[in-house]
Amino acid sequence: xxxxxxxxxxxxxxxxxxxxxxxxxxxxxEIRGLIGPNGAGKSTMFKNIAGFSQPSEGEIVFxxxxxxxxxxxxxxxxxxxxxxxETTLFQELTVFENALVGCHLQANTNIFSAVLGLDKHxxxxxxxxxxxxxxxxxxxxxxxxxxxxxxxxxxxxLAIAIALTSGPKLMLMDEPFAGMNPEETRQMMELTRxxxxxxxxxxxxxxxxxxxxGLCEYITVLNFGTLLTxxxxxxxxxxxxxxxxxxxxxxxx
Amino acid sequence: MSKVQLSQIAGIVAMLVGLMVLPNYLKxxxxxxxxxxxxxxxxxxxxxxxxxxxxxxxxxxxxxGVGAYTSALLSKNLGFPVWISMPMAGVGAGLIAAxxxxxxxxxxxxxxxxxxxxxxxxxxxxxxxxxxxxGGSSGVSSIPPPELFAIDFMDPIPYFYLVLAVVTVxxxxxxxxxxxxxxxxxxxxxxxxxxSESVGVNTWKYRSLAFIVASVFVGIAGALKVHYxxxxxxxxxxxxxxxxxxxxxxxxxxxxFFGPVLGAIVLSILDESLRDLEEYRPAIYGALLIAAIMFxxxxxxxxxxxxxAWFKAPATPPPx
Numbered sequence: 247x248x249x250x251x252x253x254x255x256x257x258x259x260x261x262x263x264x265x266x267x268x269x270x271x272x273x274x275x276e277i278r279g280l281i282g283p284n285g286a287g288k289s290t291m292f293k294n295i296a297g298f299s300q301p302s303e304g305e306i307v308f309x310x311x312x313x314x315x316x317x318x319x320x321x322x323x324x325x326x327x328x329x330x331x332e333t334t335l336f337q338e339l340t341v342f343e344n345a346l347v348g349c350h351l352q353a354n355t356n357i358f359s360a361v362l363g364l365d366k367h368x369x370x371x372x373x374x375x376x377x378x379x380x381x382x383x384x385x386x387x388x389x390x391x392x393x394x395x396x397x398x399x400x401x402x403x404l405a406i407a408i409a410l411t412s413g414p415k416l417m418l419m420d421e422p423f424a425g426m427n428p429e430e431t432r433q434m435m436e437l438t439r440x441x442x443x444x445x446x447x448x449x450x451x452x453x454x455x456x457x458x459x460g461l462c463e464y465i466t467v468l469n470f471g472t473l474l475t476x477x478x479x480x481x482x483x484x485x486x487x488x489x490x491x492x493x494x495x496x497x498x499x
Numbered sequence: 500m501s502k503v504q505l506s507q508i509a510g511i512v513a514m515l516v517g518l519m520v521l522p523n524y525l526k527x528x529x530x531x532x533x534x535x536x537x538x539x540x541x542x543x544x545x546x547x548x549x550x551x552x553x554x555x556x557x558x559x560x561x562x563x564g565v566g567a568y569t570s571a572l573l574s575k576n577l578g579f580p581v582w583i584s585m586p587m588a589g590v591g592a593g594l595i596a597a598x599x600x601x602x603x604x605x606x607x608x609x610x611x612x613x614x615x616x617x618x619x620x621x622x623x624x625x626x627x628x629x630x631x632x633x634g635g636s637s638g639v640s641s642i643p644p645p646e647l648f649a650i651d652f653m654d655p656i657p658y659f660y661l662v663l664a665v666v667t668v669x670x671x672x673x674x675x676x677x678x679x680x681x682x683x684x685x686x687x688x689x690x691x692x693x694x695s696e697s698v699g700v701n702t703w704k705y706r707s708l709a710f711i712v713a714s715v716f717v718g719i720a721g722a723l724k725v726h727y728x729x730x731x732x733x734x735x736x737x738x739x740x741x742x743x744x745x746x747x748x749x750x751x752x753x754x755x756f757f758g759p760v761l762g763a764i765v766l767s768i769l770d771e772s773l774r775d776l777e778e779y780r781p782a783i784y785g786a787l788l789i790a791a792i793m794f795x796x797x798x799x800x801x802x803x804x805x806x807x808a809w810f811k812a813p814a815t816p817p818p819x
Contacts, residue, residue, distance in 0.1 A: 296697060322699035330697075336690045347687040351699040353680050357712065360679035361672050369680055412698040 247310060249274040249447050250295070250326075250416060255304035255314075257290050257471075264290040265471045267304070272416075277438065277448045279462035281455075281482075283491055286468040288451045289331070292418050295449075296328040297321040308416070323351055325415035329422065333401045335408070337394040341385055344393050344404055345376035348411030376411055382444070383407040383437065399430040403437060416447045423454040431457055459483070467491070518663060522656050530655035534662055534727060536767050538720050541666045543747050543759035544673055545716035550753050551682065552709045553689035554611050557741050558599075559717055561619035564626070564736030566592040566718025567725040571642045572632055574726070581645035585665075585722040592718025593711050595622075600707040616738065626733040638732030642725055652726075662723050669716050674756055676712065685709055750791045752798020761799045 248271035257265040265287045272278045280288050293299040295306055297318040306314040313321055336344050346353070353372035359365040380386050383403045388396065393404060402422055409417055422438070423431050435457055442448050452458045458465065459479040467474040467482060469491040475482070482488055522530045546559045569591030573584035599618055606614045626633040633639070644652040645661065652658050676682055687695045688705045696702055725731045751762020769787065773780045795801060 298693065298696075317701070318693075318696040319699045319701045322697060328697050330694065334691060334694050336687055336694065338690055339686065343683065347683060347695065347700075348698045350684060350687075350695070354699075355680050357676065357681060357708065360681045361675045363675075365680065372680075408694070408698060 248272060249276075249309060250449070251305075251307040252291070252295075253305040253307065255291070255294060255301045255306065257287075257294060257299070258302045263471050265294070265301070265468075268468065268471070268473045269304075270466050270473060270476060272447060272449055274447055275442075275445075276464060277442050277450060277462050279458040279465040279479075280449055280451045280468065281453075281458055281465060282468035282474070285470075287471040288468055289420065290471075291468070292328060292420055292449075292451060295321075296326060296418060298328075322412055322414075325413070326418065327409040327412050327414040327416075328418040329405050329409050329420055331420045331424070333398070333405060335393040335401060335404055337392070339393060340389065341380065341391055341393055341396070341404055342376060342389040345380050345407050345411050346372060348379075348408035349375050351412055379407050379411045382440070383410070398426065399433060402426070402430075402434060406437065406441065410441065410446070414446055416449065417441065419448060419450045419452075421452055422450070423452055423457045426454075435461055515663070515667065519660065522659050527655065530659060532767075532771055534655060534659050535724070536764065537659070537662045537666050538723050539744075539747070539763050539767065540760050541669055541720040541723075542717055542744055543751070543763045544670055544756070545713045545720070546744055546748060547753055547756070547759050548673055548676065548685075548716075549709050549713040550748070551677065551685040551689060552706050553692075554607065554706060554710075555745075556603075556615035556710070557612060557738060558603075558615040558619035558622075559713065560736045560738075560741040560744060561622050562592045562596060562714040563717045563721035563724075564731070564733070565595050565622065565714070566721030567731045567736070568626065568633060568639070568721075569718065570722035571639045571725050571731045575639060575642050576632060581643060581726055582647075585645075585719060585726070588722035589715040589719040592721070593715040596711045596714035597707070600710060603710070604703055604706050619741075620738075623733045623736060633733075636733065638730055638735075640730035642729050642731065644726055644729070658727050662727075665719065665723060669719060673712075673716060677756055681705075681708070746788060750788065750795075750798060752795075752800035754797065755800050758798050758800030765799060 250272040252268055252270050255265055255268050256263065268287070268291065280291065282288055290299070294301045294314070297313070297316050297320065301314050304314070305312055308324060308326060311324065313324060313326070336347060339347070349372040352375060353368055355365040355368060377386070377389070380389055383406060385400060385403055385407060388400060393401065396404060406419075406422070419438070423434055426434060431454065438448065438450070438461055450458065450462065462479060464476065465479060465482045466476045467488050474487055474491060475485055477485065522533055525533065542559070542563060549556060549559065566588035570581070570584040570588035573579040573587055574581050579587070603611060603614055603618060626638070627636050644658070646652070650657050652661065684695070684700055684705055688700060688702050692702050747762040747766055748759045749762070750766060751760065752758030770780070770784060773783055776783065791799075
């Protein structure tokens with residue numbers, strides 16, 4: 247059984263169909279690329295999976311459980327976490343505090359234990375977890391810095407660290423390579439592989455084709471809200487329909 | 500325990516001892532003033548908990564009224580001892596707040612502000628409209644003071660000690676909440692609500708929690724006020740009073756726990772010392788406010804650290 251199944255999902259905003267009847271499945275352990283020209287519905291798909299918006303029709307199944315219609319925090323609890331386009335961090339908090347917030351599901355406490363200090367054990371485990379993930383992401387030198395003071399590459403790593411601390415099974419990464427120089431991209435690709443090896447399935451929306459082709463074994467292509475094709479990077483690279491979608495069909499004539 | 504913490508604790512203990520000795524050297528109306536100021540500190544600090552989530556409400560003072568009415572009616576009409584009716588004031592305000600979460604937290608930001616104002620006014624109108632049991636426009640009077648042995652709680656000094664004890668305990672609890680996991684999550688909900696949600700934070704629940712806890716403590720503050728005054732009217736909890744709370748918090752600064760406390764103390768003392776100037780008072784107060792916002796946009800709380808930094812900073816090397 248696939249880890250994530252998208253079954254005939256449509257999303258309409260008034261008369262506009264952002265997604266129409268899209269189906270695909272992601273297997274456990276994959277790094278899946280989700281690509282397509284601007285406006286193809288990639289981000290809408292992400293929002294629907296993570297619960298930030300609901301599909302108009304169709305069903306999203308995660309580990310055999312239907313999750314469409316759930317709120318984001320419930321979906322996070324089930325093991326899906328998303329990262330955001332551009333760098334979304336708690337800019338005003340330190341690197342360590344950022345990671346600590348990510349441990350919410352583990353460190354979640356009630357107000358009485360918090361006031362009386364009955365949750366000390368739980369909190370110290372959350373701190374260990376946060377430190378462990380920051381170490382894993384190569385940020386342990388920067389734990390006391392404010393998130394806003396980090397260079398771009400480290401900010402992106404921190405965004406992934408926050409997501410990782412929640413202990414996800416599936417991570418949805420929204421354009422993690424946007425605005426990066428080749429060296430930063432290379433480092434981020436390495437980190438992404440490392441996260442994947444640690445047991446997290448990844449779905450990646452990205453415009454940087456080099457990164458996508460380099461990371462993913464299998465790629466899903468959306469165009470105008472419909473599923474265009476799926477295949478290995480090699481197949482996608484040579485697929486007429488994909489080339490046409492990206493180049494606007496100029497080859498046909 | 501580190502040295503800093505020890506000196507902080509020593510400072511707080513010294514302050515408490517000072518406050519316990521202080522009223523004995525004050526005139527009667529200054530003793531009164533000290534009681535209301537101490538109660539107002541609880542009002543602003545509990546309001547700050549609410550603002551941690553980024554939502555500013557206009558209902559806080561009305562929740563104080565809910566506590567005040569709860570304690571007044573329980574002790575006067577139903578004969579509860581004040582020692583029970585006071586904590587019940589917190590429970591009552593908390594329960595009403597919990598019910599209000601459902602309509603109020605469908606809104607955020609500006610809409611929430613206006614929504615909270617509307618709901619607050621509706622509650623205030625209910626006190627005026629339902630003469631039984633709320634006493635209509637003239638409210639409830641002859642509310643009994645607390646009783647304990649032969650202590651006369653009509654006298655300001657014993658009552659001040661009671662207020663000081665209750666407020667101190669409440670502040671310790673609020674401080675611990677803010678510095679716990681829950682405080683961190685409230686900050687997170689404020690700064691990036693969607694990012695918090697993506698790692699599993701139920702933002703609705705945390706916004707509600709902050710509102711309910713703030714209401715519980717301001718409800719207790721309301722009870723403290725009402726058993727000293729002996730009467731409660733709907734007019735004590737109007738939006739005018741709420742504006743004062745906002746001003747205290749903004750002028751004091753809301754980035755640290757002690758900012759609003761500082762704001763309430765400094766502005767109340769200022770207001771009190773301008774008493775003799777009668778009709779010029781609002782003008783002077785207003786001018787000072789504008790000056791404060793212009794020259795200290797981060798509030799009074801930003802003043803002590805900048806003075807400290809000024810002393811610590813190395814002398815600037817001469818040019819060239």
